[in-house]
Amino acid sequence: PKADAFMQVVKDKLAMPRNKVLVFSTFRHTLRYLIGKLIAAGVRVGLVHGDVPDEDRATLRRRFALPKEDADALDILLSSEVGCEGLDFQFCDCLVNFDLPWNPMRIEQRIGRIDRYGQQSDTIGIFNFITPGTIDAEIFDRCLSRIGVFQHAIGGNEEILGDITKEIHGIAETFTLSEEERERRLLQLADNKIRQMQEEQRLEERQGELFGLNLAAASWEQKLAKSRSHWLEPQALGLAVSSYLARRLGKEQDYLLGDKAVRTLRLSQEARAALLEDFRQLPRSTDPTHRIWERWLKGSLPTLPVTFEQEAAVDNASAVLLSLGHPLLRQAAAYLQEAESVAVRLSAVHESLPEGQHPFALYRWTRQGVKRDEDLIPVVRAPAVAEALLELLPTAIDAPAVEFPLQQVWDDLDAVHHQLWLAEATQHAEDNRQLVGVRIQSLTASFTARRALLEAQIGRAMNDKIRVMKQAELERAQVDFDVRVAALRRAAESGDIKATPAVFGVIEVRRGQ
Structure with a gap:
């Protein structure tokens, strides 16, 4: 019945113009079974899994992107858990999970193959095939659907999601549990960890609006403008990577070849081994880009097509996007970070x-x-120079002839900084206290409503076992509430700003010729 339902979804989706379907299954034997049914039905289908070479994956991705009227096009692409790592399918707006992993982050990674930059559809379709009466159905109904992984991004809750995944596996793989005990533990998980995650998501979205508190925060326009600063532009990221490679490998040579949007990263086996050491110093991550990067560093290929531009990555599926989250950029940032402040002499032109x-x-x-x-x-x-300094620095050049001032000048600047820091630290501490207040009030309102519901259920319960179970649930909710409120109250006084001097220098401003 599950396969028949799947074939009906395929038939309905492919009847629509331009529609393509990406299908995931954890098990290769399931993929082989599905591909047999699809071929028998005359569907043009491709298959990728961990043993398919990268060049073959790129070819399948290219064929999958072709318009339906092209004779070489694929209508459906079947993939294992790791088959689509490094491949993006923003031209496809239909995803089928023939079976679901119990790890919400893995589900989000699947969805992220199509729900990404360049997706032109307003909505994407996600079909989950669940067999009723199974542990999978219980986990889906009580946990995965409540987490919201099928409705929005959940990546910001990675720590909580890690705990949830461990508990789900513990419950599902403990075969000594009765159905009633398994149901009770899944319900407890949903009521505690998942509810905590949902509350934190709601608080992040609403913040100070909840109780009329006015928290000082940058507008979306300000945040967007800040995120578009020179220091995050492709050219600046490329310079950071080049500096890192030159300093780390001890050779003044070009490791990033080419001057177009897609460039070639060329590293010898010795160089890749050195970078692998730095990679292993990063915090462990389940992000596929980390595994792909590690695999390349350990492999035998000396070259890798890379780009720092989002649009180029969309147009060229074989190019690796070196974004801020890519481990190479994180390695560069860690290595280039100066332990102490540096001194510079600069010159810049401004009208x-x-x-x-x-x-x-x-x-x-x-x-x-x-x-x-x-x-x-x-x-x-000079206030005008202070306001423009971060935009001025990218165009500045070294000026060895510029002399450093006396120590008194640096002391005066430090005094100016102290006044800025004092005012901002005071405001930040107050904002932190208000945000904690918002969270405590929200948590209290949520707990009060839950306690009233459980007390009503206890009062109506005719079965002693149900009454005991609900009473235990109420006691756990009370303990959880007390622990979280205590933690928030400790956090109320943690609002501070740690200031570290990074650069001292002199910039000579002159008019253009």
């Missing part, structure tokens, strides 16, 4: 800023508390 030599300092602010963040804060005596 409106005051001419002359301007001593400056850059401080890194690490915001601590319930929400953590980092900022780079420029300090200059």
